Amino acid sequence: MANDYGTLRQQILANSRLMLVPSTTHTAATPTDLDVVVFGQTGSFTAAVMLGLTPAIQGPEANTPDSAMHKLLTATCELLNTFIPKLAGHQRNIHGGGVFDDDLIRKELSTHRPKRIPSHCKMAEPRERPLHELLSRDMVDIYVGQENTHWTLHEKLLCHRSKFFRNIFYKKEGSKDSHYGLPEEDDVPFRMFVGWLYSDHIPTPKEEKDLTPLLDLYLMGEKWEIKRLILEVLDAVRRWYHETDTWPGLRRVQYIYSNTEIESPMRQLLVQCVARMLVLGDGMPEHWERALRRNGQLAVDLILCVQKWHFDPENVPDAREESVAPIVEEAEQKVEIKKEQEGDDEEMVNGLDHEEDEEEEGEEGEEEEQGEEEGEAEGGEVEEEQNEEEEA
Numbered sequence: 001m002a003n004d005y006g007t008l009r010q011q012i013l014a015n016s017r018l019m020l021v022p023s024t025t026h027t028a029a030t031p032t033d034l035d036v037v038v039f040g041q042t043g044s045f046t047a048a049v050m051l052g053l054t055p056a057i058q059g060p061e062a063n064t065p066d067s068a069m070h071k072l073l074t075a076t077c078e079l080l081n082t083f084i085p086k087l088a089g090h091q092r093n094i095h096g097g098g099v100f101d102d103d104l105i106r107k108e109l110s111t112h113r114p115k116r117i118p119s120h121c122k123m124a125e126p127r128e129r130p131l132h133e134l135l136s137r138d139m140v141d142i143y144v145g146q147e148n149t150h151w152t153l154h155e156k157l158l159c160h161r162s163k164f165f166r167n168i169f170y171k172k173e174g175s176k177d178s179h180y181g182l183p184e185e186d187d188v189p190f191r192m193f194v195g196w197l198y199s200d201h202i203p204t205p206k207e208e209k210d211l212t213p214l215l216d217l218y219l220m221g222e223k224w225e226i227k228r229l230i231l232e233v234l235d236a237v238r239r240w241y242h243e244t245d246t247w248p249g250l251r252r253v254q255y256i257y258s259n260t261e262i263e264s265p266m267r268q269l270l271v272q273c274v275a276r277m278l279v280l281g282d283g284m285p286e287h288w289e290r291a292l293r294r295n296g297q298l299a300v301d302l303i304l305c306v307q308k309w310h311f312d313p314e315n316v317p318d319a320r321e322e323s324v325a326p327i328v329e330e331a332e333q334k335v336e337i338k339k340e341q342e343g344d345d346e347e348m349v350n351g352l353d354h355e356e357d358e359e360e361e362g363e364e365g366e367e368e369e370q371g372e373e374e375g376e377a378e379g380g381e382v383e384e385e386q387n388e389e390e391e392a
Helices: 002-017 065-083 107-111 155-161 163-169 187-199 208-223 227-243 250-259 265-280 286-294 296-307 325-391
Strands: 034-041 044-051 054-058 091-093 099-101 139-144 149-154 179-182
Touching (some): 002 065, 044 065, 149 187, 155 187, 163 179, 208 265, 265 296, 286 296
Antiparallel strands (some): 091 099
8 A cells, every 4th residue: 555655645745746836936846845744543544735834736535545645646637737838839640659749859869859750560450440430521632743643531530540631730830731742643544543442452453564553653652651552562562573474674673762762662572583584594694684784772782682591602603712713704705795785786887887978979969960950940931031131
């Protein structure tokens, strides 16, 4: 019981210090000014916060001292709720519930806060709820693309699924908005998003071209912080490549790299697929070689991916233990191939130049002949005019 009293007393005093001031000053009460006492007789006890010898806050009567302390704590909580200011202009949400005032956080802590955390690393999905509980009366208007395609969606459903839209439509400052524009998004992937929003269904791609809107839908999931959508689209893309026994094309990888950050799960999935394709394939395709020379980050990501495979050292060649002759021979072969390619290119260029010269000469000859014919025609017209003037 002593431990219970001690805990209750500490909480009661903490609440009271925020509200009470000593009788001689207007500053906050100090720990030595306040105390908690319980008084009464059998069957009727009262707990009170004492400021010196004066009761400052008194709880209702109770049957036991323990109950009296609990009632006093409840009284201080209700009283504190009456006077304590509410968070307003600088309110921030706390993960898991609650809010805090950003201006009152220590500056040394605020300066060490990460500048930007990737959405897929910080998002926390709220507890899943049945669809019928999310179809509220409140609706929001979303305008998509350059043509401002109008969509009217259930606000509660949209905000439950997306932290991005929660921050837009549930903001605390200013008047509440009921519309929002997405001019950079395309109609097709957004239509897929609406379908997923109401049905939890991701369309299964039937052809490679079907991956285009699916990847755009994935990017929406990252931008709008919808972890569930990210997972489902990732799995749909993975299953497509697995069931068709194909690998991601270069243009798909480049598109994802140009629209995501380094920690993007879609990047990781595509890089792991491409790494396996290149390591187990016969040689390096020319277009991939050119791409890796230009995109250093992609090359680094592939190397880091392969390092995670942890090969058995016995199965990996060690150049330090083998002859260097094969290295020289391979280099010589590459030089010969390069010379042959350069020779073929030169012959082709010369052939093209020769044909172009002949065409240009032919065109110049035709132009000269046309000029001569026009000159002769003009000369004949001048002679006829002179003869007519002489006859007149």
